[in-house]
Amino acid sequence: MLRSDHGIHAVLVDQGAISFRPCSMPLMTFMEDQGCIRDSSVLGCQYNYLSWDEAFHLLGCALDYSSLTGEILMGSLITGDQQNRSPLWFSLPQMESRMKRRRIINIIVNKCFESHMQPIVNILEETIGYEFLLRPSLSKDHFRPSDLFDVARETGLQSQLDQAARLTAIETSARHLPRGIKRFINFLPSSIENPNQCLNQTFAAMEKMSLDPRDFVFEVVETERITHMSHLKSIFKVCRNMGISMALDDVGSGYSTLEEMNALRPDYIKIDRSLVNGCSRNLFKQEQIKLIIQQAYAFGGKVLAEGVEQREDFEFCLNSGVVLAQGYLFGRPCRPAE
CATH class of the missing domain: 3.20.20.450 (EAL domain)
Known part of the structure; x- marks a missing residue:
């Protein structure tokens, strides 16, 4: 999930699709619409802010790096081994760290x-x-x-x-x-x-x-x-x-x-x-x-x-x-x- 002070409050990556939550939609409604489980640990995380351009750039880097396609989760870089399981939600620092440490992430x-x-x-x-x-x-x-x-x-x-x-x-x-x-x-x-x-x-x-x-x-x-x-x-x-x-x-x-x-x-x-x-x-x-x-x-x-x-x-x-x-x-x- 990525929050923004410019309208986008969340990005959900699941099954190769990217979903954005508009600022007018409550978080829980968005999670239910996307089939997410209600997990208090998700809501308790702290997330950074980023703009539209930053969100697209970050996700674009992940898609460009990943060799996986739409049938499975967006790629091991962001999701790990999560096929056929609930969507994963990461804080921005974790996502950024996965981008920077591609070689080590692949080893893991x-x-x-x-x-x-x-x-x-x-x-x-x-x-x-x-x-x-x-x-x-x-x-x-x-x-x-x-x-x-x-x-x-x-x-x-x-x-x-x-x-x-x-x-x-x-x-x-x-x-x-x-x-x-x-x-x-x-x-x-x-x-x-x-x-x-x-x-x-x-x-x-x-x-x-x-x-x-x-x-x-x-x-x-x-x-x-x-x-x-x-x-x-x-x-x-x-x-x-x-x-x-x-x-x-x-x-x-x-x-x-x-x-x-x-x-x-x-x-x-x-x-x-x-x-x-x-x-x-x-x-x-x-x-x-x-x-x-x-x-x-x-x-x-x-x-x-x-x-x-x-x-x-x-x-x-x-x-x-x-x-x-x-x-x-x-x-x-x-x-x-x-």
Whole structure:
């Protein structure tokens, strides 16, 4: 929907058609006439103003870029994968961002990525599991995973990308790992509005592939401060009820704090690489690592050291109570052999 101070108050893109709402027509009447559902989240969005010329220019760019025609929605650039579903409404900033980030948007919509696996070892350096990390597909456009998720957040595609990455990891694990090997998979809690509904496809994929949910560990990866702890706890509860273990990533750095660790009580606590790297020679890092381990053990959490590159750091972590480790010392993320 696009609003204007020159008469056009809305633009609806659906099934290849463009509809304009005149200023004299109430918004709800326009939505009903166009077959839109009454969605309070739509009416609650904030939209920018633009003129007739700007509206035509913006939509013209989208039509020119899109290779799709009238039988389906206006193109993946604006709508994502929304065939045979309700029309989508985007704020102007989201639409503009999709225009500017065409290459990255194509990667997200066309799923030009795959899962690479990095080993996780125990105190005997035996591989007990793998973390699944998003990487470009072979012969596809290169990208940095952080860029992919940044663009997805800007353009309203975060939930779609998060779910696609999760399903890709599950499918990869089904092809390459036997039962009993742990599969650590990242997820963004802000992309899961209703865990009972949003995770249904994830649970269905595990069941379809005859996978044991107890082999899975879902890692909370969040680039924004967690403001709704009750919501995150509800996600933990839904996953644990299915038999899936939960992990808190990057503890000791960024937004993963000791306070959040104690509130969530995850099954696995992953100490951030910034603390692990060089910890054998840094007293401050040693104190922080010991504090994390002490508090994690108080509620029965297993502590994993991330980003281990030096054996001296690994040995200090082991002597301090870490039971699992991950890093270049044991193996880099790599594409599983077919």
